[in-house]
Amino acid sequence: MCETCGCNITPGNEHLVRGDGKHSKTTDGRAAVEVLTGLLDENDHQALHNREHFDRHNLLALNLMSSPGAGKTSLLEATIEALQGELRIAVIEGDLETENDAERIRAKGVPAIQIATGSACHLDAHMVHDALHQLDLADIDILFIENVGNLVCPASFDLGQHRNVTLLSVPEGDDKPAKYPVMFRAADLVLLSKADLLPVLDDFDPARAERYLRHLASSVPFEQVAIRGEQKALSPWLDWLRAEVAAQGRRRAAGKTARPSVQPDGARLHTHQHASTYSTSTVETVEAGG
Amino acid sequence: MHELSICMSLLDQVERIAKEHRAERVERILLRIGPLSGVEAPLLMNAYPLAAAGTIAEHAQLDIEPASVRVHCVDCGAESPATPNRLLCASCSSYHTKLISGDEMLLASLEMSLPEDASEPL
Numbered sequence: 038m039c040e041t042c043g044c045n046i047t048p049g050n051e052h053l054v055r056g057d058g059k060h061s062k063t064t065d066g067r068a069a070v071e072v073l074t075g076l077l078d079e080n081d082h083q084a085l086h087n088r089e090h091f092d093r094h095n096l097l098a099l100n101l102m103s104s105p106g107a108g109k110t111s112l113l114e115a116t117i118e119a120l121q122g123e124l125r126i127a128v129i130e131g132d133l134e135t136e137n138d139a140e141r142i143r144a145k146g147v148p149a150i151q152i153a154t155g156s157a158c159h160l161d162a163h164m165v166h167d168a169l170h171q172l173d174l175a176d177i178d179i180l181f182i183e184n185v186g187n188l189v190c191p192a193s194f195d196l197g198q199h200r201n202v203t204l205l206s207v208p209e210g211d212d213k214p215a216k217y218p219v220m221f222r223a224a225d226l227v228l229l230s231k232a233d234l235l236p237v238l239d240d241f242d243p244a245r246a247e248r249y250l251r252h253l254a255s256s257v258p259f260e261q262v263a264i265r266g267e268q269k270a271l272s273p274w275l276d277w278l279r280a281e282v283a284a285q286g287r288r289r290a291a292g293k294t295a296r297p298s299v300q301p302d303g304a305r306l307h308t309h310q311h312a313s314t315y316s317t318s319t320v321e322t323v324e325a326g327g
Numbered sequence: 328m329h330e331l332s333i334c335m336s337l338l339d340q341v342e343r344i345a346k347e348h349r350a351e352r353v354e355r356i357l358l359r360i361g362p363l364s365g366v367e368a369p370l371l372m373n374a375y376p377l378a379a380a381g382t383i384a385e386h387a388q389l390d391i392e393p394a395s396v397r398v399h400c401v402d403c404g405a406e407s408p409a410t411p412n413r414l415l416c417a418s419c420s421s422y423h424t425k426l427i428s429g430d431e432m433l434l435a436s437l438e439m440s441l442p443e444d445a446s447e448p449l
């Protein structure tokens with residue numbers, strides 16, 4: 038089991054409902070309490086603890102999100118091959134059903150834990166916590182968390198990751214950032230995957246996709262990747278990974294951690310409220326890209 | 328359907344707060360939800376009765392206050408309204424903006440009936 042942080046079960050709202058808690062009466066005599074906690078307070082709390090696990094082991098945790106089939110597992114397979122002997126990798130796989138993706142990763146000689154979410158269309162911090170305790174985090178530089186293929190709700194659940202990576206594959210069309218703003222706004226890196234298909238699907242305009250992304254006030258890097266064809270391209274992605282691993286190492290040396298540059302509202306609140314009862318790490322919210 | 332899991336999480340918090348106040352019933356729950364939170368208010372409304380059945384908040388009125396999307400421009404300093412997929416500054420068109428509101432997903436307040444002798448919390 039996991040050690041607890043010493044805060045009680047109401048870390049977020051305790052000081053608001055007690056002490057000088059804004060407790061008043063409505064005209065018809067009911068007690069009215071101003072709360073102001075995130076709806077996903079429990080999740081956000083667990084996510085905070087997951088991040089502490091990751092930081093304790095000095096590893097970089099990345100949350101990979103995309104629509105189903107955009108190429109997340111394929112990218113991981115190619116990445117494992119490319120970084121063999123350089124960086125140690127482990128993977129947590131989230132899917133509604135099957136062990137397939139974890140088996141694909143294990144076939145590359147890397148530890149992988151499969152989470153079968155059943156009916157849940159996203160991973161949450163509790164599921165990730167259960168999975169991370171099945172891994173030996175001491176021997177890992179990068180932990181990839183491949184989220185359930187879904188462009189909607191995974192963005193709302195903080196898992197404790199340091200960075201979000203969102204894939205947009207060429208066959209999906211270049212307007213996806215405009216149609217799924219919540220997801221694309223949350224990304225610290227957007228990868229245009231299956232870029233080898235650009236010559237075939239020539240109505241996909243990478244410049245237009247990037248413009249839609251910028252409309253979300255995002256200045257994060259937008260890079261192409263392909264694991265197939267002549268134009269096999271991985272280097273901007275691998276360089277980003279190396280830079281992030283190095284940055285995480287520097288943060289740990291300075292006793293700091295990082296969170297994705299855009300976080301679900303509740304996650305942001307939780308840090309503030311939690312800081313008073315428990316803090317091993319100062320949070321550094323880095324402006325990505327630039 | 329993550330709206331149901333969000334409702335469950337909401338009810339955990341509501342029950343906890345109600346218990347701390349030794350409330351008999353929760354009468355009203357006010358949420359504040361912005362379009363960039365990823366939560367759909369109508370879906371949440373639909374999921375609520377299912378999740379609340381049998382809890383202290385079973386008969387509570389659930390009100391959702393929408394939050395509007397507003398940005399602050401880093402380049403020119405203007406504050407302006409925006410839309411979920413166009414978070415640009417309305418006065419200079421820059422995309423170097425910070426969201427001021429629009430991604431809220433908050434439990435804002437609760438109204439509860441307390442027993443006569445317990446109108447003050449612990």
Ligand SMILES: Nc1nc2c(ncn2[C@@H]2O[C@H](COP(=O)(O)OP(=O)(O)OP(=O)(O)O)[C@@H](O)[C@H]2O)c(=O)[nH]1
Nearest residue numbers: 104105106107108109110111186231233263264265
């Ligand atoms: N042409 C081309 N096809 C690709 C590329 N990357 C992945 N694919 C194909 O896309 C399909 C789906 O790839 P996966 O890696 O399983 O996608 P995923 O995002 O992990 O899918 P889910 O986990 O089910 O959401 C497979 O048939 C891959 O071979 C690429 O760079 N180019």
Ligand SMILES: [Mg+2]
Nearest residue numbers: 109110138183
């Ligand atoms: Mg996969």
Ligand SMILES: [Zn+2]
Nearest residue numbers: 038039040166
């Ligand atoms: Zn633990």
Ligand SMILES: [Zn+2]
Nearest residue numbers: 042044048315
């Ligand atoms: Zn805690």
Ligand SMILES: [Zn+2]
Nearest residue numbers: 158159190329
């Ligand atoms: Zn979901």
Ligand SMILES: [Zn+2]
Nearest residue numbers: 400403416419
């Ligand atoms: Zn401006």
